[in-house]
Amino acid sequence: MILNLDPNFKPFTGQKEIEFKNFTFSGGEPHIKINPDFDTKEAVTITHRLNSFNDLGLLCLTVDALRRMDVKIISLFIPYFPAARQDRVMIKGEPLSVKVYADIINTMQLEKVFVFDAHSEVTPALVNNCEVIPNHTFIQTVIKTIGNEVKLISPDGGALKKIYKVSEFLGGVDVVECSKSRDVKTGKLSGFKVYEDDLQGIDCLIVDDICDGGGTFVGLAQELKNKNAGKLYLAVSHGIFNKGFEVLDCFEKIFTTNSFKDFDDEKVEVVKLKL
Numbered sequence: 001m002i003l004n005l006d007p008n009f010k011p012f013t014g015q016k017e018i019e020f021k022n023f024t025f026s027g028g029e030p031h032i033k034i035n036p037d038f039d040t041k042e043a044v045t046i047t048h049r050l051n052s053f054n055d056l057g058l059l060c061l062t063v064d065a066l067r068r069m070d071v072k073i074i075s076l077f078i079p080y081f082p083a084a085r086q087d088r089v090m091i092k093g094e095p096l097s098v099k100v101y102a103d104i105i106n107t108m109q110l111e112k113v114f115v116f117d118a119h120s121e122v123t124p125a126l127v128n129n130c131e132v133i134p135n136h137t138f139i140q141t142v143i144k145t146i147g148n149e150v151k152l153i154s155p156d157g158g159a160l161k162k163i164y165k166v167s168e169f170l171g172g173v174d175v176v177e178c179s180k181s182r183d184v185k186t187g188k189l190s191g192f193k194v195y196e197d198d199l200q201g202i203d204c205l206i207v208d209d210i211c212d213g214g215g216t217f218v219g220l221a222q223e224l225k226n227k228n229a230g231k232l233y234l235a236v237s238h239g240i241f242n243k244g245f246e247v248l249d250c251f252e253k254i255f256t257t258n259s260f261k262d263f264d265d266e267k268v269e270v271v272k273l274k275l
């Protein structure tokens with residue numbers, strides 16, 4: 001049984017859905033009423049785009065309501081794990097946000113917590129019974145859509161392990177390794193290095209987990225062009241795109257999934273998550 005808390009996000013196709021109504025009380029408190037007309041002995045998987053503390057609140061209430069209906073086995077699919085990038089404290093005074101979310105989720109004693117393309121190994125290390133769903137089939141779909149041969153570009157050392165797994169899944173697509181550096185004091189991006197002498201007109205697909213403002217990809221695209229790359233494509237599992245798509249107009253095409261939100265923009269091609 002599936003309980004899709006976000007009506008626009010239904011990754012488990014063809015499975016029976018549990019019905020519910022959710023609303024907010026006049027005092028601002030979220031609330032849910034689950035239709036009890038289902039076999040509560042069955043396992044339930046909740047899906048939720050958990051992008052804010054409000055979403056987390058609704059999730060807590062939902063799990064509580066299911067437990068009170070005697071549902072024993074509850075799993076959760078969170079496509080974009082909140083604050084996954086805040087996986088270390090950079091400056092004294094900051095929270096270790098990913099742990100705060102993980103600790104709250106751990107109190108729910110879930111059977112499994114599925115996370116799509118976790119930012120780092122910190123998320124699955126902190127979340128009990130976590131299973132990371134890799135980006136492999138997403139990138140496979142992207143490459144099919146592009147239709148021509150591309151090299152996979154890994155923007156930084158942190159993404160290398162993942163990109164070699166993608167390459168292996170795709171039967172050995174070439175990988176170009178890159179690295180990015182940051183100013184130690186400000187944390188701002190200060191440069192990119194592409195570890196290939198000449199890309200000789202070769203089309204390149206940058207693969208990463210998140211595009212937020214896009215600075216990483218614009219800077220890297222420039223460096224790839226300096227190495228004579230051909231057409232440039234960008235595929236990110238989680239599209240935030242907080243500066244819009246204009247800043248990314250160096251890319252022939254941009255691909256993402258609906259893990260974070262829905263998009264209706266001709267500049268981005270959304271591959272809907274289906275499990």
Ligand SMILES: O=P(O)(O)OC[C@H]1O[C@H](OP(=O)(O)OP(=O)(O)O)[C@H](O)[C@@H]1O
Pocket residue numbers: 085119155156158208209210211212213214215216217
């Ligand atoms: O679109 P942008 O605003 O440029 O951000 C995108 C980058 O941010 C994240 O890495 P981050 O730099 O947080 O990761 P790291 O410091 O853990 O390597 C993500 O993995 C991208 O590489």
